[in-house]
Amino acid sequence: MESTKLLNDGAKQIMVQTKDHNLSNGGDVVIDLDRGDPKMFYTYWKKVDNECSVNIKASELISYFPNPKDADFFCQMPEFIDAVHRVHRLVGNAVTEGRYIIEGTGSSQLFIAALRALACTAKETTSNKKHIPVVCAEPYYSFYKEVIEQERSELYQWKGDANTFQSESGPYIEVVTSPNNPDGTTRKPVLKGEEGMVIHDLAYYWPHYTPITSPADYDVMLFTLSKATGHAGSRVGWAIVKNKEIAKKIHKHLFLMSIGSCQEGFIRATKIIHFVADSYEHDVDYMLVKPPKVPVLFEAEGLFDYGHRILALRWKRLRAIAQRSEVVSLPDFSPEFCNFKGKLTYPTPGI
Template identity: 30%
Template sequence: MESAFPTAARLGLHVLLYSSLLLNALFLAHHFLSAPPAPSPLLSEADNGGGGGALSWALRAARDAESVAAAGCSGHGRVFLDGIVGQDGRPGCECNTCFEGPDCSVRTPDCTVDADSGDPMFLEPYWMQHAEASAVVVSGWHRMSYRTTDGLFQSVADDKQIVFATGSMQLINALVYALSPDSNSGSTASVVATTPYYPAYRTQIVLFDSREYRWAGNTSMWAKASGNSTTKEDVIEFVTSPNNPDAVLHQPVVGGSSAILDHAYFWPHFTHIPAPSNEDVMLFTTSKLSGHASSRFGWALIRDEKVAKRVNNYILQNTMGTSRDTQLRMLSVFKAILANLHGKEDIFAFGHDVMTAKWRKLGAVVSRSRRISLQNIPPQYCTYFDKIREPSPAYAWVKCEREEDSDCSDVLLKAKIITRSGVWNDASSRYTRISLIKSQDDFDLLLERITEFVDAELTAAGSNSM
């Protein structure tokens, strides 16, 4: 395959030298089950704060950042450096859903709660508490060059290659491309996933519509369709573990396929970790690890060097790698995470506490209902925490139990709760997904609405039985 960038190979050496972020990411992705790592030289240097003199060029930016951060927004919003302009011409509060007013202090009356998107805002308080460790100053001349930005991979421990990407979204199609037959072979790979699955697998494959692969539906449909066929077929199976939307840990089900293990949620704040994952092709994202969804940073661990090269070539052609600004920020985020692993400021312990509390509260309300139910997740032993842990899924996978409630998301929408219908996951509309990883405000309002919904059901049942 030809490349538009004949210099790529020559950049290899430089990239090999640049390894802190790569190694940290890999460590997190792959080895977080072990004891806390020894602090790296960079970490201890950062803790010491560098030189102690007065600031010069960075002072203005530091003051601006602290100035906007100081705005309270009543605890229901925040001010951003690049945010909306308030009534006084200065950056203004951006309020959480269902809050309004210049300082976000007003509850929007009769507001519809949004529990739709997988926006990982539950970790925002963690980063506010670790402001000093995670802040980073980007100078105007920081790494302007393409060099070292183009996501070249390197050999690492366990004989895996790592490839950076613009979020795990970019990796979906990049990995399918890399695992598909060569364009000269004339054959077409079938891409499948097990219901209920993350819809972007399907929508990406359909949208990009490559001649080398096609969307072949969910695994059971595919098995039925190909059952009597004797043709040897290339199959690429997406295996989301734990699964979005229902949090089940999955293994590949199609024998002999190329499996892509989507480990976006394979972190101790969402699931027990039975053992380190060691599959041939795995993808990860900071969105669900540190909560930095908007940074668009993902990575793949790939055993086969040829596959990794194809992924890398795809990323180069698609976006010339991933933003170096983001890589700098992620380095400070990862360093802060690593410095606190297994300590009292462990991000996973923080996240697990938040998510367990949400699941417990939601479960207590829904258990009173016979109209809706949640998936059942037993407590399980987790190798990271070295104990039995309470469930803490990212999403509630809600089933509407009444025959007439065949459109469950519509049922909840009438109760002023926006959820994501199971139809998106190629599942029945009797199911719908409630996001639990949004902000505490979002959850508190959700719990209010769900409580109203269940109370109304019980009141109605009570009057019926009278």
């Protein structure tokens, strides 16, 4: 038996009645369709609390500027940038060499900064005084539409589904989320306009969610710690940008918004990212310099393997529930060769 419950904020839950004790002890199974919270990683991190702890003294991190010697990117923390290079080199999910890495308060802040940077650049190179259209193929992450409409920017305007967008000649911005939120599919740009610009939101392009088939190499790519390691509360994100002028515009916007990001959060993120990399033996270059000190518990299972295993179990349970339901249907995913794991793996979306 199924019923749909409307929550106070408009979110929906589906109640599924089941007699399978392996699923829900014979009671109702509640499926929250609106919000996600990466607490599935809690058990993993609880067991390594001491290994990932950081100690910050009262005399530290007083300055606004963690990197004052870099005139263009003075708000960027070099230690964190090194950690980002390392983990992407390890996983093979993004090209970082020769790119500009920009820190942000989660990828949400970086998304707005990237929109502004691209729209400003387009305005500088065209006489078009209209808003720059922003589109994304349905189904899309609802945050994009909500935040753009909330801003009411003079630079850009939300124009909805990229599949139905009727483009006149001129610039536009397409947002590509891959794997996509909310359906977990692999996405590519829909539009092919010569003046088009693309923001690639790759928050879920990690091996616990999807096979890593090749390193992403796009003009603007967004990542977030909340999806990579589950530490959503730290509000840590980063953009990987090809063009220096675009990167400088993103950095300037972030500086004007908040005079940089919380350095304590990025110190914590640096420690956590290095721990994740230490738990794998794939990174030969790093191993030659600093052999990892890996807790015995994780010698056989790093974070990405743990996450993939837990998500696979949850998808198995969810499919068992869906088979009993006339309301819920789930997509089928095909396996692909994952370069990180070195074998065929099935996608296990975290959404």
